[in-house]
Each structure stands twice: as C-alpha cells, then as structure tokens.
Amino acid sequence: MTPKKWGLSTSVDAAPGRSPRQAIPFLLPALLVLAALVLYPLVFSLIRSFFDATGDEFVGVRNYVDTFTDPRTLTAFRNNVIWVVVAPAAVTGLGLIFAVLTERIRWATAFRLVLFMPMAISLFASGIIFRLVYEEAPNQGVVNAVLVGVHDMFSPSSQYPGARPREGYTATEAGFAANKPVRAGDTVMLPLIGFNPQQVPAQALPASTPQAGDGELRGLVWLDVSAGGDAGKVDVIERGLPGIAVEAVRDGQVVARTTTGDDGRFTFPDLAVGEVTVRLPRSNFELPFRGQTWLGPGLITPVIISSWIWIMTGFAITFIAAGLSAIPRDALEAARVDGATEWQVFRRVTIPLLSPVLLVVFVTLVINVLKIFELVFVIAPGSVQSEANVLALQMWQVSFGTGGDQGAGSALAVILFLLVAPAMLFNIRRFRRERS
Amino acid sequence: MTLVAEEVRIDVPVSGAPRRGVVSRVFGRLGNGFVQVLLALVAVFWLVPVFGLLIASLRDESANTASGWWTVFTKPAELTLANYAELVANHAVWQSFLNTFYIAVPATILVVVMASLASYALSWIEFPGRETLTVVVVGLLVMPIQVALIPVAKLFGAFGLFGTITGVVLFHVAFGLPFAIFLLRNFFAGIPRDLIEAARMDGATEWVIFKRVVLPVAKPAIASLTIFQFLWVWNDMLVALVFADQDSAPITVALRAQLRQFGTNIDLLATGAFLSMIVPLAVFLLFQKYFVQGVLAGSTK
Numbered sequence: 149m150t151p152k153k154w155g156l157s158t159s160v161d162a163a164p165g166r167s168p169r170q171a172i173p174f175l176l177p178a179l180l181v182l183a184a185l186v187l188y189p190l191v192f193s194l195i196r197s198f199f200d201a202t203g204d205e206f207v208g209v210r211n212y213v214d215t216f217t218d219p220r221t222l223t224a225f226r227n228n229v230i231w232v233v234v235a236p237a238a239v240t241g242l243g244l245i246f247a248v249l250t251e252r253i254r255w256a257t258a259f260r261l262v263l264f265m266p267m268a269i270s271l272f273a274s275g276i277i278f279r280l281v282y283e284e285a286p287n288q289g290v291v292n293a294v295l296v297g298v299h300d301m302f303s304p305s306s307q308y309p310g311a312r313p314r315e316g317y318t319a320t321e322a323g324f325a326a327n328k329p330v331r332a333g334d335t336v337m338l339p340l341i342g343f344n345p346q347q348v349p350a351q352a353l354p355a356s357t358p359q360a361g362d363g364e365l366r367g368l369v370w371l372d373v374s375a376g377g378d379a380g381k382v383d384v385i386e387r388g389l390p391g392i393a394v395e396a397v398r399d400g401q402v403v404a405r406t407t408t409g410d411d412g413r414f415t416f417p418d419l420a421v422g423e424v425t426v427r428l429p430r431s432n433f434e435l436p437f438r439g440q441t442w443l444g445p446g447l448i449t450p451v452i453i454s455s456w457i458w459i460m461t462g463f464a465i466t467f468i469a470a471g472l473s474a475i476p477r478d479a480l481e482a483a484r485v486d487g488a489t490e491w492q493v494f495r496r497v498t499i500p501l502l503s504p505v506l507l508v509v510f511v512t513l514v515i516n517v518l519k520i521f522e523l524v525f526v527i528a529p530g531s532v533q534s535e536a537n538v539l540a541l542q543m544w545q546v547s548f549g550t551g552g553d554q555g556a557g558s559a560l561a562v563i564l565f566l567l568v569a570p571a572m573l574f575n576i577r578r579f580r581r582e583r584s
Numbered sequence: 585m586t587l588v589a590e591e592v593r594i595d596v597p598v599s600g601a602p603r604r605g606v607v608s609r610v611f612g613r614l615g616n617g618f619v620q621v622l623l624a625l626v627a628v629f630w631l632v633p634v635f636g637l638l639i640a641s642l643r644d645e646s647a648n649t650a651s652g653w654w655t656v657f658t659k660p661a662e663l664t665l666a667n668y669a670e671l672v673a674n675h676a677v678w679q680s681f682l683n684t685f686y687i688a689v690p691a692t693i694l695v696v697v698m699a700s701l702a703s704y705a706l707s708w709i710e711f712p713g714r715e716t717l718t719v720v721v722v723g724l725l726v727m728p729i730q731v732a733l734i735p736v737a738k739l740f741g742a743f744g745l746f747g748t749i750t751g752v753v754l755f756h757v758a759f760g761l762p763f764a765i766f767l768l769r770n771f772f773a774g775i776p777r778d779l780i781e782a783a784r785m786d787g788a789t790e791w792v793i794f795k796r797v798v799l800p801v802a803k804p805a806i807a808s809l810t811i812f813q814f815l816w817v818w819n820d821m822l823v824a825l826v827f828a829d830q831d832s833a834p835i836t837v838a839l840r841a842q843l844r845q846f847g848t849n850i851d852l853l854a855t856g857a858f859l860s861m862i863v864p865l866a867v868f869l870l871f872q873k874y875f876v877q878g879v880l881a882g883s884t885k
Contacts, residue, residue: 168711170790175717178702178761185758186724189735196734246626252619261872262627265634267879268868269861270819272836276857277633279846280640287651288847290636458630467880515726522821522836526843540822543730548826554734561730572723579722 190565197558211559221560224537227449231520231538235453235460236513240506242457243464247472248494250465260469264462271459275526278455282442282527292439305436307391311343312433314372314380323430325397329423332416335360336367336426339380340389345373348387353411355388365396365416367426369408388412392432396424443528445535452527452536456520464509471505472498508578515571518564539564640854641667648850667855679831680838681859686749687824687834688817691756695813696806698757699764704794706765707772708780718769724762732759733826740827747829755827756817764809767881771805772798804874811871812878815864835860 200207215221246263250256266274283289286296317324330336335358348371355370370388372380388411396404396416403424408414416424442451475498483493499506521540528536539560547557639653642663656662671677705711706718736755737746745751775798783793799806821836828837839856842849868875 168709171705171709171711171714174701174705174709174790174794178698178765181698181754181758182724182761184739185736185755186727186732186762189732189739190727192735192738193731246623249619249623252616253623259623259627262630264872264876265865265868266630268815268864268875270821270836270864272819272821272839273637273857273861276853277637280637280850280854281633283847283850285847288648288850290632290652290654293652293654458633463879466876470880519728519730525821529846530844540728540730544733544822544825547734548737558734561728561734564728565731568726568728571726575725576719576722579719 193558193561197555197562200555201553203554207555211555214556215559215563220534220537221542223534224539224542227536227538228518230449231453231517232514235456235517236510239457239460239464239513240510242461243468243509244506246461246465247468250469251472260462260466263465266459267463271522272526274455274459275523278451279443279527282451284439284441284443286439289442291442295439296437299437306432306434307349308340308343308389308433309435310433311340313428314339314341323428323432325427326425329425330365331423332363332365332419333360334365336365338367338369338426339372340369341372343371345371349390351410352387352390354384355382355386355412357382358413361415365419365424367394367414368412369394369414370412393429395427395429397427398422398424443532445532448528448532448536452523455523455527460513460516464513467509468502468505471502475501511571511574515568518567637854637858640850641858643851645848645851649848667851668859671852671855671859677835677838677856680833680835683749683832684818684834684860687752687756688814691753691760691817692810692814694753694757695760695764696810699761699768699809700799700806701794702765703768703772704798706769708793708798709790721762721765725766727759727762729759729823737826746827747832749828749832752824752827752832755823756820760813760816764813767809767878768802768805771802775801807871808874808878808881811867811875815867815875818864
C-alpha cells in the first residue's frame with residue numbers, strides 16, 4: 149500500500165519542465181488554511197497562556213499554577229484519569245470479544261452494522277439518547293423503570309405511601325406506635341391523613357365505628373379527609389382503608405398481627421390479659437422505590453462512560469475484526485498441529501499477532517477520550533456538570549462559558565495539546581516505520 | 585491508521601462462511617446457539633436506546649411526561665407526528681437544520697478539493713521538504729481543536745467572520761485537512777507508477793495527470809473522505825458553539841437551550857435529536873462501506 153520508491157524519483161524530475169515549483173499551486177490552498185488556522189493558533193495559544201485574562205500583562209506560569217490549584221480543574225483532571233483508565237480498555241476488550249465471537253455467526257455484517265451505527269450520529273444526539281435512558285423518573289428513564297420493576301417484583305411497594313396517623317402516634321423504626329396503651333375490649337379509632345382519597349382502593353367501604361367487643365380489641369383505620377367533615381371523627385363520606393397491617397405490641401414484642409378489612413376494621417380476637425400498644429408497621433406507608441439517581445453527582449461519570457462505550461464499541465470491533473482476518477491461518481494451524489489447546493492458540497498466537505492492531509485501537513480511543521466534550525455537556529445536568537467536568541469542557545467554560553479568562557483557557561488548551569502529543573509522536577513513528 | 589482505505593470493510597473480515605475458529609473450539613460444547621443468543625441480545629441492547637428516542641419523538645408532551653416510551657406497546661394510538669410538524673414550523677429550529685447543510689456541504693467540498701490537490705503534490709511531485717511536510721500533516725492528525733479556539737476566534741473577529749457560517753466552515757476545513765490529506769496521500773501514493781509515468785511521457789501537465797489519471801482512480805478514497813467529512817461536520821457541536829451566532833447555528837447548538845428542562849422537554853429534544861440524526865443515519869445506511877472505511881482510516885482524529 150505505502151510507496152517504497154521515494155529514492156527513485158530522479159527520473160521524474162529529469163523530464164523536461166518538471167520542477168518543484170509545480171507543486172506550489174497544488175499545495176498552496178491547503179497550506180494557507182493549515183498555517184493560518186492550525187499552526188499559527190498553536191503558537192498563539194502557547195504565548196497567550198503566559199498572559200492574564202485581558203491579554204495585556206505577562207504573568208509567566210501563573211495560569212498553569214492556577215490551573216493546577218483550581219478545584220474545578222482538578223476535578224476535571226481526576227475525571228479524565230478515570231476516563232483514560234477505564235474507558236479505552238473496556239472498549240478494546242469488548243471489541244476483541246465481539247470481534248472473535250462474530251467470526252462464528254452468519255449475520256456478522258448485520259451485527260457490526262448495528263454496533264457501528266452510533267458512530268454515524270452526533271455525540272449531541274447520543275447524549276440526548278442516554279439522558280433519556282438514565283432519566284431519574286421511572287416513568288421516563290428506561291433503566292430506572294427496569295430497576296423499579298425488578299425491585300417491586302421481589303418487594304411490592306406499599307399501598308398507602310406517605311400516609312400517617314392524625315395524632316397520638318409516634319413514628320419509630322418499626323412504624324407508627326400508639327402513645328397510649330389499650331387492652332382487650334377497647335376500640336381503637338385510627339384516622340389517617342396525608343393520602344390522596346382518589347388513590348384509595350376501589351373495594352374500600354364506608355367507614356363506621358365498630359362495636360366494642362367483649363374480650364376482643366377492635367378498631368378502625370380510615371382516611372380522615374378533614375374537608376367537609378370533622379377532624380378525627382368518622383364522617384359519612386369517609387371510607388375505611390383496606391389492607392393495612394396492624395400489630396399489637398407488648399414489651400417490645402409483637403404478640404398479634406392482623407390486616408384491616410374492606411371497611412377498614414380490624415380485630416385482635418384473643419389477646420391475653422394486659423395492655424398492648426397498637427402499631428402500624430412502616431411497610432404500609434413506605435414511599436415507592438424510585439430507582440437510582442443516575443444523573444446525580446455520584447454516578448454521573450460512570451453513566452457518561454457507559455454511553456461512550458455504546459458509541460465506540462462498534463469501531464473497535466470492526467477494526468479488530470479486520471486485524472483478525474489478516475492473521476495468517478498457517479500460524480494458527482501450526483500451533484494446533486503442535487498440540488496447543490484452543491485457549492493457548494488464542495492466548496499465545498492470536499493475541500500477540502493482533503497486538504499491533506490492539507495498540508492502535510487503544511491509542512485511538514485514548515485520544516478520543518481526552519477530547520471528550522459533547523457527551524459531558526449534554527448528559528450531565530447543569531447542577532452536576534462541575535462534578536462530571538473534563539478538561540475539554542473546562543477549557544470551553546473557562547474561555548467562552550462563564551469564565552471568560554482566555555489566559556487560563558489557553559493554558560488548558562496547551563495542557564490538552566501536551567497530553568495528546570505522545571499520540572502524535574506515536575503516529576509519526578508508525579508512519580515512518582511503515583514507509584521504510 | 586495502518587489499515588488504509590480499501591483494505592478495511594465492515595463485511596470483509598469474515599472470510600467466507602463462518603469458519604470453525606477460535607471460539608467454536610473454546611466454546612465447543614456450549615455450541616453455536618449460545619453465541620447466537622448472546623450476540624442477538626447485545627444487538628438488541630444496542631438498539632433499544634435509539635428506539636426509545638424514536639418513540640419518544642413520536643409521542644406528545646403530556647404522553648412523555650406521564651409515562652415512558654415503552655408504554656407504546658400497550659397504547660400505540662398515542663403515536664403522532666405532531667412534534668415533527670411543530671419543530672419544522674418553528675422558524676429557528678428549521679433554520680438551524682438548513683444551516684447544518686449550509687455548513688456541512690461547503691466544508692466537505694472545500695476539504696475534498698484542497699486535500700486532493702495537496703495529496704497529489706505530496707505523492708507525485710518531487711520538491712524539497714516534501715518528507716517533512718508529510719510528517720507534519722501526520723502529526724496534525726490528532727491536534728485537539730481546543731488549541732485553536734481562542735486564537736481563531738480573535739482572528740475571525742478581526743476579519744468579521746465571527747458568528748458567520750463562513751467562519752464555521754473555514755474552521756472545519758482547517759481541522760478536516762490533515763486527515764483528508766493523510767487518507768488521500770496514502771491512496772494516491774499507491775497508484776501504479778507506470779500509470780503516472782506513461783502520462784508524463786505523453787507530455788501531460790501535472791494538472792492533466794491529476795485530473796485525468798489520479799482522480800478517476802481515486803474515486804473510492806474520495807467517496808470515503810466525502811462521507812466521513814460530511815458526517816464529521818454535520819455532527820459537530822463544539823466548533824459551532826464557539827464560532828456560530830444565533831442565526832448561523834446548526835441544529836445541535838440550536839437545541840442546546842432546551843437541555844435545561846430535560847424532563848419536560850423530552851418531546852422537543854427527542855424530536856430535534858432525531859431530526860438531526862436522520863441525515864447521518866441515511867448516509868450511513870446508504871454508504872456504510874465508504875463510511876466505515878473513512879472512520880477506520882481516520883480514527884486517530
């Protein structure tokens with residue numbers, strides 16, 4: 149592919165009228181643009197980074213010192229380190245696994261097409277996609293919807309989230325416990341408030357005070373809607389609350405347990421002599437599980453990394469698959485003939501032969517990660533953006549966003565350039581080696 | 585990097601029928617079925633987020649606030665094109681959609697033209713410093729655009745280009761050139777020497793050789809470059825964020841303001857994002873071979 153004939157071109161120059169000058173019209177447009185908009189800016193940024201925000205005063209390395217002491221930039225550094233350590237390795241690994249696995253299926257092309265598709269769309273759109281995926285409300289974000297679904301399968305959510313007794317009860321770890329003890333023969337009136345009457349189950353019947361029972365503790369749990377009635381009294385429109393767990397507690401031990409009926413009544417038929425405390429366990433009123441706060445400060449960077457993995461894996465697969473197909477079959481067969489197991493062949497022959505390709509993929513991904521900007525910009529909500537910050541975003545914010553300090557911004561740009569510089573040398577060395 | 589354009593295709597690496605390779609022996613007993621199911625699940629996993637966005641863009645605001653897109657399976661009647669109608673009727677958004685074309689098309693044409701010319705000189709005209717120049721271009725491949733944002737903003741300010749489509753285009757051209765030259769130079773340099781020599785013997789000028797010999801042969805590489813560069817510019821946000829104003833903003837920047845209230849703006853954002861994706865997805869599906877080649881060759885960008 150690459151030419152190996154650089155030394156042989158004298159014959160070309162020998163042709164009449166051929167001179168280096170003929171290269172000028174071909175090169176000029178590109179060179180002018182590159183010089184004015186890439187090379188000159190590089191030098192300018194370098195110089196500018198030693199001047200203050202206004203650009204008038206030379207401040208030496210102060211912008212760099214400030215950069216390395218500014219907590220926001222340090223967060224950005226920390227996040228960039230997390231990105232570089234985690235993301236490229238994860239994508240290279242996934243790419244290798246899938247590339248090897250797709251050798252086995254007939255629809256490999258279709259599979260790669262699907263996984264490659266995110267490369268075609270903008271990081272902005274990918275950001276919106278994942279903002280929606282991780283949206284906190286379980287009725288909007290699919291991840292939390294799945295989490296809540298799974299959670300509720302194992303521990304169903306409570307029937308009356310947020311409801312509480314009107315008065316005379318104390319909230320404890322176990323639930324709402326009555327302040328006054330009662331005994332068999334008493335009637336417990338338990339008005340609940342803080343719950344939307346429209347969410348009372350349809351089978352609920354009108355509430356009415358139970359008769360005191362001989363030797364039984366009876367009671368009523370109802371929704372005490374104070375509007376249009378007396379607080380703490382059973383009014384005609386009020387309904388009992390079915391399905392509420394009630395416990396009778398003596399000396400800290402639960403001695404009896406029951407559940408209210410459709411009319412909201414409950415009965416403890418055989419309580420032994422002595423006082424008990426009525427308690428409504430917390431499980432009645434537990435607020436529903438709402439999933440994780442993915443887009444909060446704690447998880448924001450892993451979340452954004454996951455979206456990047458979604459975008460880049462297809463690239464890694466395709467690149468590595470191309471490398472795999474270039475491995476000479478003979479090498480693999482020779483190892484097999486020598487009695488190597490498949491794992492040994494993979495580990496000792498395939499991987500070493502593939503390692504130049506894996507290195508290129510890895511380096512490419514590292515460069516990509518260092519420049520990450522849009523994904524953080526779009527996925528992290530404004531309030532946690534400082535927590536998800538990365539250098540490229542910080543550079544934009546400092547120079548053009550809220551900061552407006554182009555001295556500090558230039559310093560960040562130079563730092564970014566220095567971080568990418570090893571990759572630059574890597575590319576140049578590869579290029580030279582390929583040609584020689 | 586090494587895998588130059590025509591060597592890499594998304595469908596090539598599978599050499600013929602699925603062969604009994606590493607995996608089939610490692611997973612031998614688990615059988616093909618396991619791999620099939622696993623990869624099918626992975627593919628579904630990859631598609632679900634996009635599908636969710638598509639459905640969200642087809643439900644109105646109240647439906648999106650009330651329930652997730654997956655309820656569409658029980659209530660397909662909720663689907664509507666109203667969001668798209670609304671977005672297209674919104675002058676600012678529609679203008680930004682057009683702006684995206686006004687930016688991406690010239691930026692692509694200019695890069696292809698300038699890079700073809702330069703690559704020809706770098707591969708077929710002998711001149712002093714050619715080697716150095718080529719290496720500089722290779723070095724520029726990974727240049728972060730951040731180093732140019734502040735100086736170019738100043739430069740554009742001085743020339744009245746700040747906040748104009750021309751400015752955005754020029755910046756994209758500058759940062760598209762290194763990769764474009766790299767890709768085309770590699771391809772041009774691989775053209776058989778005899779072809780060029782024969783033309784020179786016939787007394788053809790460099791311009792004629794470039795036009796009549798090199799360009800026709802290089803069509804696949806130019807196609808890859810065109811598609812790659814077009815999508816690269818189309819999908820940009822950062823450059824436009826800095827250099828475009830309200831009237832010259834592409835769709836990514838125009839939609840940015842809606843990000844603040846994500847939860848209540850899902851209908852608008854999903855629709856806008858999907859509108860911005862339609863063009864790249866169409867280009868990708870129609871020309872996937874060329875696009876994949878371009879991405880793989882230009883991965884270092």
